[in-house]
Amino acid sequence: MSQTRHRHHPGEVITRHRHEDHQLIYVSSGVLAVHTDHGTWAAGAHRAAWIPAHTWHEHRVHGHAEVHTLAFATQEALLPGDSPTVIAVSGLLRELLIAATEPGLPPGEARRLRAVIHDRVRRAHVAPLTLPRARDPRLAHACRLVTDDLARPRTITWLARRVGASERHLARLFRGEFGTTYPQWRTTTRVFQAMLELTAGSSVTQTAHRCGWATTSAFVDTFTRTMGQTPGTYRAAAAGG
Incomplete structure (x- = not known):
């Protein structure tokens, strides 16, 4: 599956949309507020957001943000449930997420990094900071x-x-x-x-x-x-x- 790394400016809005696959979003600098029909979640340097497939959502950028996104097929649900979840990001998971979104990463290395990310995300502590609607x-x-x-x-x-x-x-x-x-x-x-x-x-x-x-x-x-x-x-x- 795909992985991306983008930089965004303060106040930037990524309008309401949804994906056919699951997404794990990590923000190594800045904060990304994820707005859904259920409420608002925040992803930042110590928290990553899991967005299940087909979830309508909108992003608002706070600060100069560097956003790392990993997409997973629908059969690769790393976390249970059909609503967004925020997990704590350890030092190891942070480096894995940054490395896995490097441009031009060889396919073999990408697969090995994802395998470790699978294990670490499933063991990660759920650390919600949610504003329900x-x-x-x-x-x-x-x-x-x-x-x-x-x-x-x-x-x-x-x-x-x-x-x-x-x-x-x-x-x-x-x-x-x-x-x-x-x-x-x-x-x-x-x-x-x-x-x-x-x-x-x-x-x-x-x-x-x-x-x-x-x-x-x-x-x-x-x-x-x-x-x-x-x-x-x-x-x-x-x-x-």
């Missing part, structure tokens, strides 16, 4: 109110009044559709946006403020627990450093 109009409205101004700490009581639902009902919608509480969803949303801010070159302090943390230290603590690395380390990796 809301189906209920009131829940979707509440999510937009939060994401449109993350710097303001919106309470669920405030959101319930704005969308015309009781606080209890809105909390049930978050649990029912997203499988999480409102505070947990908001934290994930802020970390997701922080990834994009850091990739675009914002400082750790600027990112903390824009994404709604009261202090930089609180942001560093939350980001590190969620992503497994400090914001400064993530920022350097996303920039290819």
